[in-house]
Each structure stands twice: as C-alpha cells, then as structure tokens.
Amino acid sequence: MHTLTTDKQHDESRQGESFAPFAADPNRYDRHFYIESYGCQMNFADSEVVASILQDQGYGATRQPDQADLILLNTCSIREKAEQTVRKRLTEFKQLKREKKGLLIGVLGCMAERLKSKFLEEERLVDIVVGPDAYRTLPQLIEEAGTGQKAVNVLLSREETYADIAPVRLGSNGVSAFVSIMRGCNNMCSFCVVPFTRGRERSRDDRSILAECLDLFQKGYREVTLLGQNVDSYHFTPESGGSAVHFAALLEQVARISPLLRIRFSTSHPKDITDEVLHTMARYPNICRYIHLPVQSGSSRVLQLMNRTYTREWYKAKVDRIREILPDCGISSDIIAGFCTETEADHQDTLDIMQYSRYDFSYMFFYSERPGTLAQRRYADDVPESIKKARLQQIVALQNELSLISNRQDIGKVFEVLIEGDSKRDEQSWMGRNSQNKVLVFPKTVPGLKRGDYVQVKVDQCTQATLLGSLVTE
Ligand code: SAH
Ligand code: SF4
Ligand code: F3S
16 A cells, blocks of 8 residues: 655655765775765755765765764755754764764855855854855865864856766766756855855856766756756857857757657746746656745735845746647645735635646745845835644645546556666566656566666556556557
C-alpha cells in the first residue's frame, strides 16, 4: 500500500532546507570534505562546483562529518527559518570541532553573503565564510584558515558563471542532473533577498552549457534541468561578436542533443516567458511539458507591492496561453501568504487564482521579512503571524485538493516515464516521472529494466502526491 508521501525527494530538494547526500567516495584521497546544501537547486548545483574545486586540491567527498577535515554548509537566506536551520546545524558541529584538532568549518552560499564577516563574530566556530561568486578562491581561504586566521571572501562578480568548471555530481541518481545556465537576479521582488545574496544577473556561455549537457548524456544521464533564478531572461552574447543567444534558442540547442534527453528548466518569471519558448517546447517532445510559474499572490494590489510587474489578469492570460499552445502542460507555482498589508480579500484573490490556474503542485510559504529587502525598508510586516499561518493553511488545503483533482484526471492514461530508481517505500516498485513532472510508482513486473530507461506506464490509482500505475507491455 502506498501512502501520500511516496517519492517526494525531488520536491524536498528544490527549496526545502534539506540535506545533500553524497556520491560514493573513492578511497583515494587523504583529505576529506563534507558538504551539506540548503535552499534552492542553484545551491545544490553550486555545491557540485565546490566539490570539483576541492577535488582538484586533493579533497575527496565523505558522507560522514566525523571523518572530514573540512565541513562546509552551503546556506540559504530566503526565509528566517532557513537561517535558523543552519545555525542549529552549526551548533551540532561544535562538539566535533572540539574533538578534532585542525577541523575547519566553512559557511558558503547566501547566508555567508548576507552576513559577511559578521558571521564570524556571531558564530565563533566558523573559520571560513565564502559568498556564491568566490568559490574559486576556496583553496587560498582554506590555506589561510589552516594557519589559524579567519578567512572571508564575499565579493560578488558581474562575470562569474563557473562555466569552465565540470561539476562533480554529488548524490546523483545517474539519470537527472542540474545544469546552471545563469547566475544572479536583476529583478527586485520586494520580499526577496536573492538579488542581494547572488548579485547581478549574468548568463553562461551557451557552448559550455551544451558541452556539459552532451557530456551528461554520453555518461548515461537522461534528464537535465537548466537552472537560473529567471531562466527566460537568459541571453549570452559571444565575445567574438555575433547575435545574442536567447532562452528559446538555448532550449532548442539542448533539445537537439538527443530525443532521449529530457530537458526541464526552472524558474520562469511569468513576465519573461515568451510565446517563442512555448512554441519551442511544442516542437520538441523531449522538452518536458512542465512549467514552474510562481504567482506569489493573486491580488493585483499585492503583486504591485511585491514589485512582480504583472497583474492578476496578465498572469491569467499567461496561463491561458500555456494551455493553448501546450494543452498537456503541467503548471506549478510558488505562493506567499500574508505579505505586508494583505487583506482577507487579497487572500481570497490568491485562492481564486489557484483555482483558475489549476496548479498541479505548489511551494507555499508565509511571508518572512528579510533584512535589507525593499519590503523591509518600505512596508510594515503587519499581518499577524496567526493570520499568516491560517491563510497558509487554507492555501495548502486548496492545493492538496487541486493536486488530487489533477491526479485523478490522469487515471486510465498512459504516460512515458523515465525510471529514476526504486520507490522509496517499496523496493519491488520503480519510481519515475512523466513529462509533466508527476511522480509515478509501478511494480517491477518486467525483468531487465534499469534506471534511465523509458517505459510506458498506465495510471491505475492515485494519491494527491503520486500516480500509481502498471507497466504497459505490448
Ligand atoms: N527566482 C524564483 C524564486 C526564488 S525564491 C522566482 O522568481 O520565482 C523561491 C520562492 O521563495 C519564491 O518564489 C517565493 O515564493 C519564496 N520567497 C522568497 N522570499 C520570501 C520571503 N521573504 N518570505 C516568504 N517566501 C519567500
Ligand atoms: Fe527573487 Fe524575484 Fe529574483 Fe525570483 S525573480 S530570485 S523572487 S527577486
Ligand atoms: Fe536560498 Fe540563495 Fe537559493 S537565498 S533560495 S539559496 S538563491
């Protein structure tokens, strides 16, 4: 019997404050690092760049913090809770630090960038603080810290994309991988700390993106997710001149690597996803029918305060356009409950736009004021916590209903599924996803199948989180 929570690891890793597992460690390194990642997929992708830089320095990855010479936390600042989780984790490492002479502890990522050297004052056991654009300097920083000094580099860059660094895939299933295509963000959503922690937007050379995707495909990977805070504003102009490559063209190039390589992307800001992107998706069946289109709020008034630059009507028209060009496309969202000044009527508008958009899935949060953001400087965080939480609960309850309705509509349908591995709950079943990013679980009734294979699966039943099916054999 399957339960509601089957195989949600992908969902948990997107922007939950979660733990990054490791690839098996070849026993050929005499020094080891242990890394944990929190926050969004970008951070998980960055940890793989860091692993590559460290490996070049003779550090191997370990799954056991007590076997490490260097412990790294790649941190997130998006909500206060994300920062609290990291601080708690740091306290847990105190004992290890006391026991092991020479053990270095480093903080990477957005929290490092936000707090800079203040971190060292607040958390005495931390030796190294490195922002997201300074990972190339890690070897020097480690050396400095090794001599007993504190080491900090939080410089942001306008150019860094780590384009030439081949990420070391940590905890990979060997089937799907993240490929970072841009960094930073030029939007100024008033609630959001990312522009401050990640700096200006810049796009990575399309040739290096293509080379990385091709390499992954040749190594047996069957799915790449192109990552950026706002992928639809990707544009790269070659130094040698020539015209800029935009997102639709990049998608097309990656899609042409092989019909057997699935392409996903995240995140799309509703204001930037173009018809050209939608038409490109329609032309290539291997570009997955799934768009993450964060709405944040359904109220035009709140959207304006959030500086999202679209109205409720505009967003709905975008959803219509997606449904028109890609009738079988899955759509998911991010929603914030209780932003500054939000009234009950605004909240009802959010519930209403969720119904209209018929989201298959949403990431839902209550507003958490972040220091330095436009909202923190301009507006009072005036919705009481109890109301924020009550509204969030209603949003979650509605999303659960919508997910169940969406899943029920799939009963009886047959989907092409890419096998990702064993079902978490039951080793006698496979787990994979369809193009719409829905998780399917189905018994291993046909011998000889392996992860990375495509199969046809008929949906027999569902829960709100999972489609349960059976293999279709001719
Ligand atoms: N670049 C992506 C989102 C990055 S952050 C985009 O534009 O959609 C992921 C999500 O966290 C956001 O979509 C938003 O819903 C949520 N979030 C960001 N700042 C927040 C805050 N201060 N409080 C609560 N949720 C927040
Ligand atoms: Fe934050 Fe907005 Fe940029 Fe997304 S688009 S990272 S929500 S500022
Ligand atoms: Fe968090 Fe930074 Fe990502 S704040 S959500 S890790 S860009």
